[in-house]
Amino acid sequence: xxxxxxxxxxxxxxxxxxxxxxxxxxxxxxxxxxxxxxxxxxxxxxxxxxxxxxxxxxxxxxxxxxxxxxxxxxxxxxxxxxxxxxx
Numbered sequence: 195x196x197x198x199x200x201x202x203x204x205x206x207x208x209x210x211x212x213x214x215x216x217x218x219x220x221x222x223x224x225x226x227x228x229x230x231x232x233x234x235x236x237x238x239x240x241x242x243x244x245x246x247x248x249x250x251x252x253x254x255x256x257x258x259x260x261x262x263x264x265x266x267x268x269x270x271x272x273x274x275x276x277x278x279x280x281x
Contacts, residue, residue: 215259217276224251229268229277 217225220241227237234248241248252264261267271277 215274215276217255217258221251221255222276224248225255225267225271225277228252228264229271 223241224237227240232240234245234252237243237248238245252267255261256263256267259267259270261270268277
């Protein structure tokens with residue numbers, strides 16, 4: 195996931211909210227870790243950032259995709275193709 199990660203991160207969620215959502219490379223890294231069940235503290239440790247920075251990124255993604263919580267965020271990300279087979 196290098197140069198093309200931002201172009202791959204753009205997905206139309208017209209079925210849900212009639213808007214386009216694009217996640218940055220950092221947001222995608224965080225989203226993948228959220229999808230496998232990591233806490234903000236665990237994500238921060240893995241990415242060498244503060245748990246508060248992680249929380250800010252998660253909150254921003256929740257707003258942009260129109261999700262109510264982390265589970266909804268991951269579900270919507272899978273349904274629009276932003277996430278694919280994360281393990």
